[in-house]
Amino acid sequence: MSDTVWVSSVMSDYSIGNRQGIREKFYGEDWAPPTFQLGVKPQNVLEAHLRHNRGETLERTDFPEAMYVFAENNWKRVGDLFCAGPFYAVKGSLADVLKEFDLGKGGLLEFPIYEADKTTRLPGPFYLLNFGAVKDSFVPSETRSRLFPRRTVERDGYDLWATYDLEDGDVALTAAAFEGADLWHERKLESGLFMSGRLHDAIQAAKVKVKFRFARVRIVSGTPR
Known part of the structure; x- marks a missing residue:
């Protein structure tokens, strides 16, 4: 892992x-x-x-x-x-x-x-x-970048956020992100494409000429909230 x-x-x-x-x-x-x-x-x-x-x-x-x-x-x-x-x-x-x-x-x-x-x-x-995987490990309360609400529980029945111009450590996920697929979306965060360290490293080693604009995720304890 x-x-x-x-x-x-x-x-x-x-x-x-x-x-x-x-x-x-x-x-x-x-x-x-x-x-x-x-x-x-x-x-x-x-x-x-x-x-x-x-x-x-x-x-x-x-x-x-x-x-x-x-x-x-x-x-x-x-x-x-x-x-x-x-x-x-x-x-x-x-x-x-x-x-x-x-x-x-x-x-x-x-x-x-x-x-x-x-x-x-x-x-x-x-x-x-x-795409074939959606995880639910995003922690808005621990995320450092500015979040923009796209959906709310009160209005839509669920939360959805967007954030831009990410730096290393901005986005917070729980350790549940380590489970399952190597490439996935987060249920509560719009437009972010997440990947395991193994996949990220393989892409970098292959010198793929795509501007992925990677930022390292911060893993926090607890449950998404």
């Missing part, structure tokens, strides 16, 4: 997915047009996107069926973490690292990306990142 936990703010980096030069096809739908103007997604896709961002495991049919490249120069600049429609996907060294760790009920789902003809498949492999 690793004795460290890390939180990444990568999910708050909206430059990921910007002008990637690829577009998607959802199951039962036509190919999206070859344009950087993404437009409004259907309601079912928006709902799946919200669940994806909370770390909930999705069905394969919630994700794009496939993608194609319409701007090759843009696609060549895309890193090992990218967006497949509104969802996260991985390739290269990041995918190789993630395959070796416990990602919970979800995991990596291989999917095709085609050339502009929508027929010639790129070598890949490419994987949809189907």
Whole structure:
């Protein structure tokens, strides 16, 4: 069992997915047009996107069926973490690292990306990142960074917080964070992507070219409150 936990703010980096030069096809739908103007997604896709961002495991049919490249120069600049429609996907060294760790009920789902003809498949492999673990070890009262309430027990029936610009030791979790998956979301903290020390160290050792913006988590005693 690793004795460290890390939180990444990568999910708050909206430059990921910007002008990637690829577009998607959802199951039962036509190919999206070859344009950087993404437009409004259907309601079912928006709902799946919200669940994806909370770390909930999705069905394969919630994700794009496939993608194609319409701007090759843009696609060549895309890193090992990218967006497949509104969802996260991985390739290269990041995918190789993630395959070796416990990602919970979800995991990596291989999917095709085609050339502009929508027929010639790129070598890949490419994987949809189907989040599969949500833990409940976040301790708001012990967290040092400023917290912004997104939901409250009084109004919504549960608590949800957001925080930004994290430094080492800002976020507090209980030791329950050491149990289970190596990659997860916290039920009461929005947009933070948490990982075990083992996974963090493997990503760093592989020199994955993704700006994860890591901060070390502080482990505290007691129960979340």
